[in-house]
Amino acid sequence: MGRSRGKRYRQLLEKVPDGPVSIPDAVDVLKSFDPPKFDATVEMSFHLGIDPRQADQALRGAVALPHGIGKQRRVVAFCEADDVDKAVEAGAVEAGTDDLIEKIQGGWADFDVAVASKSVMKQVSKLGRVLGPKGLMPSPKQGTVVDDVATAVSEYAAGKVEYRNDDGGNLHVLVGKVSFDKAKLVENIEAMVRHVRSIRPQSVKGAYMRKVAISAAMSPSVVLDIAARAPSSSEAVA
Numbered sequence: 001m002g003r004s005r006g007k008r009y010r011q012l013l014e015k016v017p018d019g020p021v022s023i024p025d026a027v028d029v030l031k032s033f034d035p036p037k038f039d040a041t042v043e044m045s046f047h048l049g050i051d052p053r054q055a056d057q058a059l060r061g062a063v064a065l066p067h068g069i070g071k072q073r074r075v076v077a078f079c080e081a082d083d084v085d086k087a088v089e090a091g092a093v094e095a096g097t098d099d100l101i102e103k104i105q106g107g108w109a110d111f112d113v114a115v116a117s118k119s120v121m122k123q124v125s126k127l128g129r130v131l132g133p134k135g136l137m138p139s140p141k142q143g144t145v146v147d148d149v150a151t152a153v154s155e156y157a158a159g160k161v162e163y164r165n166d167d168g169g170n171l172h173v174l175v176g177k178v179s180f181d182k183a184k185l186v187e188n189i190e191a192m193v194r195h196v197r198s199i200r201p202q203s204v205k206g207a208y209m210r211k212v213a214i215s216a217a218m219s220p221s222v223v224l225d226i227a228a229r230a231p232s233s234s235e236a237v238a
Helices: 007-013 025-033 081-090 098-105 118-134 148-155 181-199
Strands: 040-048 060-063 076-078 095-097 113-117 161-164 170-178 209-216
Touching: 007 098, 040 181, 060 081, 060 170, 076 081, 076 098, 076 118, 076 148, 081 095, 081 148, 098 118, 113 118, 113 209, 148 181, 161 170, 170 181, 181 209
Parallel strands: 076 095, 076 113
Antiparallel strands: 040 170, 040 209, 060 161
């Protein structure tokens, strides 16, 4: 038998609509839950009609949401000398090439994301055995090997969202905090829906977005009606 849910969870479950609801209504439901003693993160879950075993249907990348995700991230930038100051001004905690590579080879890893200019990836590749197992190696598929390092640093420092489907064909993506204004959460969620829709693999047959839901830490999920008309900004906060 599965583990039984706690009393709080069962009480929250009573507030969840029986079927899919519009994004603004789903955010209202999420915000109606009695909050835990911390600012809970809001997560979107997509159950997709993809076959993860097929390489051309694997989904992996990153997207900058309109209002970030409410979490600052420590970013390092591998770049040419001319771009070091720009990267630091954009929010990088460390920037450079040879010195930064040597520092990381020496055991330093106090960062969450590493971005790299395409022009220095040959040097950075020697860190594959160090950064690869930690999921920190810059990669074109993840959007961390770039032409404009400063812009990438700025986006990732503000909480640019990385995603990768699991073995069941699902995506789980952070879209903000429960404390966000309703309009900001709605806009982030709508942006994520548009992005996932835009990366539909051409080889997928039949239904693509089979189920989409939002939840907060320690809360039930609320299923979204993503076919509902997108509201104007004024309607979203009404």
